[in-house]
Amino acid sequence: MSSNHSKRLWMYAQMVKSRYFEDLIKPAYFEGKTPVFNMAKGPLPGEMHLSDGQEPCAVGVCAHLRPDDTITATHRPHHIAIAKGVDLNAMAAEIFGKKDGLAGGRGGHMHLFDPAVNFSCSGIIAQGMGPAVGAAMAAKMRGSDAIAVAFLGEGAANQGAFHESLNLASVWKAPVVFIIEDNSYGISVPKSACTAVANNTVRAAGYAMPGHHVSGNDPDAVYAIAGIAIERARSGSGPSLIEIETSRLEGHFMGDPEGYRPKDEVKRLKERDPIPAYRARLVAEGFEEAELDRAESEARGKVDQAFAFARSNDYPEPKEAFDHVFA
Template identity: 50%
Template sequence: MIIKPEPSPKDLSYIIENSGLKQSDLLNMYKKMVTIRYFEESIRKVYHDGKNPFNMASGIIRGEMHLSIGQEATAVGTLYDIKDEDVVVSTHRPHNHAIAKGVDINRLAAEIFGKATGLCEGKGGHMHLFDKSKNFSCSGIVGASFPQALGAAFSFKYQGKDNVAVAFGGEGAANHGTFTETLNIASAWELPLIIVIEDNKYADSTPKSLVMSTTFHYQRGLAYNVPSYLVDGMDVIDVYSTAKKAIERARKGYGPTLIEALTYRYIGHFEGDSEEYRTKEEVEFWSSVDPIRRLENRLLRLNFADADVLAKLREEARKEVGNAIEFALKSPYPDPSEALRGVFA
């Protein structure tokens, strides 16, 4: 990826005005992105408690943990105009999407901790979140989000509703058959579906370049007559501008859109990942375009906020996250007698 120079204040003002975003929107986006970052950093810290030497089966939070630190802009930019009635189906890396969709972070944290006050009463864990009130769900099955969101999109069209469905997936998931099958049906039936591929260069530890015959995933969407776009996933404004058009198009009944967001996760595929597949220099390179820091610098350059305003927003986010972690820690575990209640065998 070639990092483009930051636009001048005049050009930046034009870009923001053309996107329809206001000063208040950008400040809201900033706080949401910071909240996601603080939440995942806090979860990561607790996750590693009691895991020295590292053992997934020990500690307060057990099992695998997939975090999206660095990918905040794709979630917030895509879902900023999404309503509660719209459906969002996420992946095994779902925290950023859940928070961007408006899922309660107290119940989200409690579910990750396996507590009875969690979204699924502690039975789903971090890869199987479900919030009916926000129409949000995710799955640990790679590539499952595409047909699941397709079903919701079909339901909306069948019922004559103007709601949309959004499916997130990574570059690894885009190599599954569910991706192309979903594109084909969504296009043929003109369903209100938006697929977002978060391209962070690696499918687990496999570089995308080793397993793809094309350079970009959006090229595949064009083959199915689906409007497809490549966006800077480290720039929340760029993501939002394209997502806004896709959402408006879907609501008007014009069918699906594919968005490929070039982004990067600053930590391993999972906690405990040795990260031997990438170099320290590569991580440092991508850290220079941190989506939160980029938005912060733009807010300052445009005089949309000063250091005190941004510090206040960060403190509010930090407090909300701290309260959520405390809520999860103090919540009770599910009663063993309820182990089979609310689950499917």
């Protein structure tokens, strides 16, 4: 089996794993929230942001990364965390608020943190960009060829932290790659209504770095372009900006009525779901149905195990809420 074959099979498996992980989150999230939706109820209280449809962005980038490379992600992080290799049992337990979660149940799904693979995310828009530049510079100062990757949404490209981080990364030639996941909406506001440029990669020129645009929500295309940017960072040539055209198959958050979407938009997007489309491509290019079935089965088995672990895990003691708090 060639390395390219193995890599693409891995990418497909991670996409399936992420989608199935969120397929199990959906019914769990609505437990206790019916017949009248109350965000505070059930085993998963609070907002829940799903990444269905955005899986190609994560796998195409993370297929190039090592455990010592750093990722900072967004409030919609599951696909990226899974592709980076975050501990799945601890991740599920964290989302359920359990004691053996990544942060002992304190952070929830928007604040996943796994130092074993240098992954973190935040619910604050564009918040991870500065820390990614810092992590990249720390690797550079240590003499390591490790890099950092900052994932952000297209709406975050209008934040001050975006421009500050790109400028400083370019000045310092930091080994960092900025990945914009353009799913067309900042919450409920379409990109065309809030962003002065149609393609954020043109902004890269203002900070003397390459800008790449990837259309089609295509994992192979993401992999090809990410490889160029990541090699540039590893070689000491500095940062790059990539904007990936992707799709958000769910609302901004679970329970979002999505009244801002044009009629039939979600239906059209689901007809272009990237997972069955990628499977069809792999089969057409010689992958065996049986090996894809095995990859799917193994991915789903790991997710089932993670959810069983999370469900059976104990909640932390109430007094533990005061641990790790600055007095």
